[in-house]
Structure formats: C-alpha cells, structure tokens
Amino acid sequence: MTPNSIRSVTGQPGVSRALGQGKVDALDPGKRGGGDISYVSEYVDALDGLGVKGMRSHTPDERVSLRSTGPATERAAMLIYRLTR
Numbered sequence: 001m002t003p004n005s006i007r008s009v010t011g012q013p014g015v016s017r018a019l020g021q022g023k024v025d026a027l028d029p030g031k032r033g034g035g036d037i038s039y040v041s042e043y044v045d046a047l048d049g050l051g052v053k054g055m056r057s058h059t060p061d062e063r064v065s066l067r068s069t070g071p072a073t074e075r076a077a078m079l080i081y082r083l084t085r
Contacts, residue, residue: 015078021071050076 016024035048053068 015075015082019071019074019078021075024075047079050079 016022037046037048040046041048050072052064052072054062054064056062
C-alpha cells in the first residue's frame with residue numbers, strides 16, 4: 001500500500017462513525033480475499049472494500065445483503081467527498 005492509501009484507510013473509520021455506522025476496521029486479506037485493486041496498489045493510491053456485505057463472493061452462489069447497500073453507498077460518498085476537500 002502507498003502512504004496515501006494508508007491515510008485513506010485510517011480516514012475511513014471516521015467516516016463510518018460520522019454517519020452513525022460505528023467503527024470500521026481493516027480486515028486481514030487472508031480472511032476477506034483480495035480485491036482487484038491489489039494488483040496495482042503497490043504503485044498507485046488505492047482503497048478497496050467499500051462495498052456491500054455478502055457471502056460467497058465471485059462464485060455462482062454469490063449473495064448480497066440488500067440492507068447493506070444504503071450504508072455502503074453513504075460511506076463511499078462521504079469518503080469521496082472528504083478526499084476531494
């Protein structure tokens with residue numbers, strides 16, 4: 001991860017708390033799987049894992065918790081807003 005990526009991760013929990021969604025911790029990649037951005041994150045600022053909750057990712061049986069789409073959208077929008085200021 002680049003230094004700016006690390007700063008983005010440390011800023012994410014503040015976004016979640018500001019929205020009343022509680023604290024967000026970075027998960028061990030071995031437990032959550034690798035994001036597509038991991039192929040280039042060594043070279044460019046990147047952040048992954050802002051999406052919805054679900055199970056069986058990237059399989060024919062993938063499931064998404066529809067209740068998680070609103071909070072995930074709010075977190076991403078607030079983070080993007082803060083990163084542009």
